[in-house]
Amino acid sequence: xxxxxxxxxxxxxxxxxxxxxxxxxxxxxxxxxxxxxxxxxxxxxxxxxxxxxxxxxxxxxxxxxxxxxxxxxxxxxxxxxxxxxxxxxxxxxxxxxxxxxxxxxxxxxxxxxxxxxxxxxxxxxxxxxxxxxxxxxxxxxxxxxxxxxxxxxxxxxxxxxxxxxxxxxxxxxxxxxxxxxxxxxxxxxxxxxxxxxxxxxxxxxxxxxxxxxxxxxxxxxxxxxxxxxxxxxxxxxxxxxxxxxxxxxxxxxxxxxxxxxxxxxxxxxxxxxxxxxxxxxxxxxxxxxxxxxxxxxxxxxxxxxxxxxxxxxxxxxxxxxxxxxxxxxxxxxxxxxxxxxxxxxxxxxxxxxxxxxxxxxxxxxxxxxxxxxxxxxxxxxxxxxxxxxxxxxxxxxxxxxxxxxxxxxxxxxxxxxxxxxxxxxxxxxxxxxxxxxxxxxxxxxxxxxxxxxxxxxxxxxxxxxxxxxxxxxxxxxxxxxxxxxxxxxxxxxxxxxxxxxxxxxxxxxxxxxxxxxxxxxxxxxxxxxxxxxxxxxxxxxxxxxxxxxxxxxxxxxxxxxxxxxxxxxxxxxxxxxxxxxxxxxxxxxxxxxxxxxxxxxxxxxxxxxxxxxxxxxxxxxxxxxxxxxxxxxxxxxxxxxxxxxxxxxxxxxxxxxxxxxxxxxxxxxxxxxxxxxxx
Numbered sequence: 001x002x003x004x005x006x007x008x009x010x011x012x013x014x015x016x017x018x019x020x021x022x023x024x025x026x027x028x029x030x031x032x033x034x035x036x037x038x039x040x041x042x043x044x045x046x047x048x049x050x051x052x053x054x055x056x057x058x059x060x061x062x063x064x065x066x067x068x069x070x071x072x073x074x075x076x077x078x079x080x081x082x083x084x085x086x087x088x089x090x091x092x093x094x095x096x097x098x099x100x101x102x103x104x105x106x107x108x109x110x111x112x113x114x115x116x117x118x119x120x121x122x123x124x125x126x127x128x129x130x131x132x133x134x135x136x137x138x139x140x141x142x143x144x145x146x147x148x149x150x151x152x153x154x155x156x157x158x159x160x161x162x163x164x165x166x167x168x169x170x171x172x173x174x175x176x177x178x179x180x181x182x183x184x185x186x187x188x189x190x191x192x193x194x195x196x197x198x199x200x201x202x203x204x205x206x207x208x209x210x211x212x213x214x215x216x217x218x219x220x221x222x223x224x225x226x227x228x229x230x231x232x233x234x235x236x237x238x239x240x241x242x243x244x245x246x247x248x249x250x251x252x253x254x255x256x257x258x259x260x261x262x263x264x265x266x267x268x269x270x271x272x273x274x275x276x277x278x279x280x281x282x283x284x285x286x287x288x289x290x291x292x293x294x295x296x297x298x299x300x301x302x303x304x305x306x307x308x309x310x311x312x313x314x315x316x317x318x319x320x321x322x323x324x325x326x327x328x329x330x331x332x333x334x335x336x337x338x339x340x341x342x343x344x345x346x347x348x349x350x351x352x353x354x355x356x357x358x359x360x361x362x363x364x365x366x367x368x369x370x371x372x373x374x375x376x377x378x379x380x381x382x383x384x385x386x387x388x389x390x391x392x393x394x395x396x397x398x399x400x401x402x403x404x405x406x407x408x409x410x411x412x413x414x415x416x417x418x419x420x421x422x423x424x425x426x427x428x429x430x431x432x433x434x435x436x437x438x439x440x441x442x443x444x445x446x447x448x449x450x451x452x453x454x455x456x457x458x459x460x461x462x463x464x465x466x467x468x469x470x471x472x473x474x475x476x477x478x479x480x481x482x483x484x485x486x487x488x489x490x491x492x493x494x495x496x497x498x499x500x501x502x503x504x505x506x507x508x509x510x511x512x513x514x515x516x517x518x519x520x521x522x523x524x525x526x527x528x529x530x531x532x533x534x535x536x537x538x539x540x541x542x543x544x545x546x547x548x549x550x551x552x553x554x555x556x557x558x559x560x561x562x563x564x565x566x567x568x569x570x571x572x573x574x575x576x577x578x579x580x581x582x583x584x585x586x587x588x589x590x591x592x593x594x595x596x597x598x599x600x601x602x603x604x605x606x607x608x609x610x611x612x613x614x615x616x617x618x619x620x621x622x623x624x625x626x627x628x629x630x631x632x633x634x635x636x637x638x639x640x641x642x643x644x645x646x647x648x649x650x651x652x653x654x655x656x657x658x659x660x661x662x663x664x665x666x667x668x669x670x671x672x673x674x675x676x677x678x679x
Contacts, residue, residue, distance in 0.1 A: 023071045024068055025202050027043055027044065027046035027133070028047050029046050029130070030050065031127070031128065033119075036115075036116050037115050038114045040112050042109070042135075043111055046131070051130070059086060060086035060088040061086060062084075063084075063146055063158050065144060065160035066160070068080050068133045073201050079138050079165060081144070082132055083100060083131040086128050087127040087129075087154070089127060097114055097148070098114070098127075103142065105140060105143065106140055136162045139163070140162055141160070142159065168248040169246070170189075171187070171194065171238050173250070180227060180230075181225060182224070182236060183222055184223050188220045191216055191241060192219075192239065193214055194214070194216075194225070195212075195236075197237050198288050199233045200290055201290060204235055211227055213226075229264075231263065232253055232256075234260075257343050261342070264346075265344070267287060269285070272351040274329075276355070276376055278327075281324075287322070297317075297326065297329070299335055299336075300335075301334075303334060329432060336348060336350070337349075356378070357372060359372045359380075361442045367502070368415070368442055370416065372414070372427075374403045376403070377403050379400060379429065379431040381427070382426065383398050385425065413494055417501060417504075426438065483513070483514070483546040483638060484514040485546060486538060486547070486548045487503075487516065487517045488549070488551070489551040489556075490556035490559050492554075492555020492558070501517075501519065503551070504517050511636070514546075518533070530581070531581050533578075535581075541598065545598075545638070548598055549602060551603065552613060553608045554612050559580070563580045587616070590619070600620065600632070601622045602624075602632055603625065604626075
């Protein structure tokens, strides 16, 4: 009832739009309402959206069909059928969607499309829908029928004949590598417009000048088209001279990596945005082809362009629109990206030659002295190694130093005890995920032999002295060297650090003491933190009836005063300040027991005097080195003071002179207390 007039009006308003219209690059549904679209496999669920530039509306009810061309990416263009429709909202009632059914006569290929309205209509505006588009074979007739969901009796059917297209352009080609050109032959017949282009996502883009050419080639003739780079997206495109002619495109090198491989990376421009301050490697690619290579880290043995680059495991960079980034990286000119595409690869290193940190090594007796300069907050680790067969395997002991956040960029220092002559050292940043170890081998030639001999003589004299006095210092109970010694110091000068390490090494090697030194246990300090490490060591030393040896200097006095001011004002201590934490620990023990049981203070006569020891610490047993070295050794072994004969005579005087000269030769002047150091 009332439906026949509606169908008649629909038939009267049928619109058949002439011409092929603009090319369609993807299947889409345009509607004047919020919608979603579903379809069968032949249409693969087109997107549904509002039109950005809506055309003139149709008067409902209406169904309009027209021819168009469907040009999907990397596929030849095909004819297709565009559908426009209009439905009166006032007569639709509770209709929630519509369905279009397609049938291609001759091939009996069918398909369907459903368009659903997301929200119930509040007004009376007619539905305006356009579908781009249903693929059709050239010269076929297509039947289209429309019904509503749910079915309310509205049904419109129309047909459209897609005109037969002339056959596409025909040509053949040959690659001429010696001329860096592609020859195109056009057979007898109509002339063709021929060009080379780069196939991008939606279009084939013309080559850059002077390689862009679009040549009219008569039938039976040939043309040579030069190219700049042989890349996988290089294509040959031909068309007839008239407007909107069918085109034919052929991309012969897409699956030929052996052909384009050597030139692929020459066509890519690399823009380096790596930043040491962000610990990030970042590069952006500009390429003729829409490449998406894989990028991983590799380390070059040398700065030379031809140097091999060794892969870094598990270091794949993330990629977004040809921008590659990798975080937690120690940016270095020899830590590079390896880009891989197909069976070819290319290594691209950061473009800035400077580094955020540098390191040098020098031999000082039986110690290696590392000097690190860093312009950014960072932590560095070092390990001794022995070169064997081109490799240098690091030892288990790690040594760590940190440039703290907010501190002034400056020089850091590390002292490593050498057990074997010819040792090298590996140095790397330990606060990032990706950092290559740098190998440094010190030069011990010429004047370094003097320091080396001096250190050897010092070691021999100390060992002989300790052996001669061993019986006098032997404790009444316990195994020799069984009691631990926790060695604490203030990091105020390189000279003081050198003497601290020398004394620690002699106590360990000569006396057999179990010496606990933060520089030797940097791995443990790094894992648990400076303060937990200190409190754990103090507790262990106390339980084993060991000794805490506090090596004092003039710089220690300044740091002690600074600590007292902070403690009095309630200022929280630095979490990395072992010396300050040691003062707090000692202050607590002195306040509880009235004396620092298990604590011993010593100082080197050339760096300190008795007046530099603060009044609160003077109750501690105090020893002046090297003069009172035997007494200190006795205190560490838990025995009565050693016989004075062990310090007299030629051996005692030689020990004194060696300590004086060994600490001074090759050492720069003491640094100010505020300088960054290895504690």
